[in-house]
Amino acid sequence: MVHTTTTMVREVHSAHALNGQALLKYMQETIPECAQYVNLDIKQFGHGQSNPTYLLTAIGGGTSKRFVLRKKPPGVLLPSAHAVDREYKILAALGKTDVPVPKVYCLCMDPSVIGTVFYIMEHVEGRLFLNPSLPELDPAQRRAIYSAMCNTLAAIHKVDADAVGLGKFGRRENYCKRQVITWARQYQASTADGNPAPDPRVETLIDWLKNHVPAEDAGVERTGIVHGDFRLDNVIFHPTEPRVIAVLDWELATLGNQMADIVYNCLPYQFSESNVRFPQPGYSFDSGRLPGIPSIGEYVSQYCQAKGVPWPASTWKFYTALAIFRSTAIWTGVYRRMLQGNSSAQRNETVGDALSHLTDIALSVTNSRPLLPEIPPETNRVNAVGFEPSERVLKLRQQVLEFMDKYVYPNEEKLQKLALSDQRWTVHPLEEELKQIAKAAGLWNLWIPVDSAALASDVLFENGAGTQSRDEASRLVGAGLSNLDYAHVCEILGRSVWAPQLLNCSAPDTGNMEVLLRYGSPEQQRVWLKPLLEGEIRSGFAMTEPAVASSDATNIECSIVREGDEYIINGRKWWTSGAMDPRCRLLIVMGKTNVCAPLHKQQSMILVPLQTRGVTVVRPLTVYGFDDAPHGHAEVIFQNVRVPVSNLLLGEGRGFEIAQGRLGPGRLHHCMRLMGAAERGLEYMTKRALSRKAFGKTLAQNGAFAAQLAELRIEVEQTRLLVHHAANQLDLHGNKVARGALAMAKVAAPRTALKVLDYAIQVHGGAGVCSDLPLAHLWATARTLRIADGPDEVHIGTIAKLELSRARARL
Template sequence: MDFTHSARAREYIDRIATFIDAEILPREAEYYAALQASSDKWAVSATIEELKSKARAQGLWNLFLPDTRYGAGLTVTEYAPLAELMGHSLIAPEVFNCNAPDTGNAEVLVHYGSDAQREQWLTPLLAGEIRSAFCMTEPAVASSDATNMSATATIDGSDVVLNGRKWWSTGIGHPDCRFVIFMGVTDPAAPRHQRHSMVLVPIDTPGVRIERMLPVLGYYDEPYGHGEVSFTDVRLPLEAIIAGPGRGFEIAQGRLGPGRIHHCMRLIGMAERALELACRRGSDREAFGKPLANLGGNRERIAHARIAINQARLQLLHAAWLLDTAGAAGAISELAQVKASVPSMAYGVIDMAIQLHGAAGLSDDTPLAGFLSAARSLRLADGPDEVHLGVIARAELARYRRQG
């Protein structure tokens, strides 16, 4: 395998890096100051909209989709360094229309949606005109096992009726969120992986209620947010079901593969920026007559961070290459490996950078606290570490059972 960037990827890397350095990073302080000063933090940001317009005009848009009908046509391996660059700023993914959960929802519609569903929801989503959310996790059950799901999507004649409560529905707080993808049980008597359906739900449908927004380590992640949402006798036509009843689990597995690796790509970018900030702080600040970098084993910590980031990147590129060449079925263990390892790596590097910044690292004066919250939450999002480790162990043990 060869991880040399293709000519197409190199061009995008240069353009994305230039845009982030020239347009996004200089506007971060302005963006967050305006957010904090606003009486309504759940509002569309003029800064983001301006940056989105510039990015789209430059063709730096929908880079995550390998299908040239909808996106840039990049492979997962080609997209990896671009997502890493976007990870340098928490606002960058939306600027390039590459933010979760919209990316995963777009992929669902591209691969499983009907023509009518794509026209109604995918077209404006890819235009950056609307946002979306994904409603799968539930507060009353262990949602790491999707077959535990208690929410229902019951067929009633020509309608499907939704009931249940979901939470950690990322993106539900955005004022432009116009629809959610809801996953519920349609036929409890069917085989375990054929019981569920996924349904497209306009956010203003009667019976849909945002009960509360949930903080992550004190961060509400405005204006996107993570919400608890109730569905009470929500009635929709059968045409709202994606790909037909009973295919929800199949769609979920197809959606989560690319989504997991995209998260890890961005986390490597967060770790890179955290290391850069740590090195700058360690070189510029002095204590006890020495630069901070020369105190208390900090040089070794910086060296270990560089090693860890490089190891994670190579592991991720290998998983991306397998996803491109063997498909999700051929990269099951490798996808689980990066999902289990990269968030922990990023958390460690970010934590080290916070320590070098002292109390400032805990504030909003740097992006480090937000990065730490993101890295920690991603040890649970898209499946907790334990689930991924179980997948890896099962695949590893199976090799030896076959030999025996």
């Protein structure tokens, strides 16, 4: 639901009632345009826990006008709290700048008018977003909203305080030290009489903060105006555009270290990782961080570029702990007023629990790994022509190339020999050795998206209870790449059918791990995701069925029926890649839980251990003669298979939702690898053409070969750009918006790879079609992906529908 500044009002709380006649008289005498009004309607804004805020509608002379009043709350207040006069002063000063703030009309310091100090400002009509997840918007709109919020904060921080008359608005030096002291006093004052009771853990946190205050200098570029409470629900957006039209709630504004603002603004990222839900919206991603919302690294990088300040990784932990502690102190004061009955919000018993959780989170932050990567993501690079990789990605790409040259290509023949022998359903010892080398080199789980790296690390670390050290856990979660970054690396892995699994980057494990990362419960992640991330086990994905056209997944007939605290699964699947692997321990099965539900709400996904009674692996299936041992593609029967209800993923009827989250990035990984296969085909082709003679000259001297080679190079470059474009769209906007680009890449990549590999086979003659070279196997894999990733016809249909919808919109 989208809220506006007029839908957020309610009747005035009894503890906050105003003398309407006295207020109207004051307005008539003080604000010239109010002289004509004879009545005043007063409502109170329900959102917010601090200074009571009212919507005033002045009526008279056949017209009306809305104003907003902010005042101190009633009762005994903590020292320096609720300074509405300071709020008025900074709003008046910023009204002369480009920072979007409401116009202020007057400040009344006479408490006899309505009982407390207050000020009146204009009413700004616009949108308020209470849930930072922005579930009501699409990914493109979410990204635009976050970008506007980020740029607005940077604009506030760029204001010259001296130039606008705010040079003495606060002390600039030793800001962090003073903040720790100030909020410690506020917390202690709020708990002094034991209502609420003080928490000894907070004192531990205060001691840590005092001992870790970073060096500060009043002259550095980070010092200036600090909003103090800058978050999404304190920003009003234009009714239809992703544009900020007013920043509210300046009660805590001062001068000081502006890193406090950006870190506080980013608390939803930290709280969402901890699954904390507050009694008031605005503090965490209540629906999860949905597509389109930037990662914390992307968001902070945009801010640093807009403000022109260095990357803050080294001090981010302190500022985060300080921001959470400050929230603890503020909410303790709110809770105190709730207990006294004079809060602007109704009493809410969950606040006490939230306070305890806040302290837990703050203490965990003090003991955690760095919360930001050492190197900022390059947010502007995604718009560069050609999608050129950053220096960091180029370095990683070179490491992977060296790993391929040293360990993969020289051992392909050994691995292939076992895969074609009578012992082919066993794992070559060399494979495990090479995996350990990849781990030690930091070339492990490179597929994990940058926004999931922290969660994956936590799963491996198990909150300190696991066998992994925090450093080791972080080392096993990859480099924290965007989809576009990974495209440059993943392409290299596609040059060999063996390479992806050696770096724990092979399908279907990557897709299954992403499902567990995004949708798995903590217990599911502990039992299954952790060993998958470590490469100790492998998994399969059971969706396709032999009896129906599975390209339309609504046809799937496998049944998943609940009986008590178990689900019973019956069905036949095939092309369940990975089920033949001796290391396979888990299948993710898609089937129907409710045939009477709407068509796309009938399917669910459930975790089925491969060794469960009733699961029968019938046979391996071959791909143009290759059975891809020891991995394999199996036909599997599920006959009265019983698993606990807790094995269901996300919830009944959410199978398509999971599939869309899984298949966008996962299927694009295939396209990335296909570009590597095409490149290897070109390498083999050119090397062969330069060395082999026929009819008195090398193949390279043949005009037909040269023309074909040039055409193939053009197609490879075009297709690579299309794949990179799809990855970029996926990064920027998520699956839904990127679906057209993804569909085009899924059609183009296998077609191009097949064309290149086919001609490379032709150039090699008889050698090209046998298993002495990797070309035939690469060709078979590429040809299969024109079906396995959804038939070309389905993707072409998607592209056509999008094109026609755009045409209709122009009519």
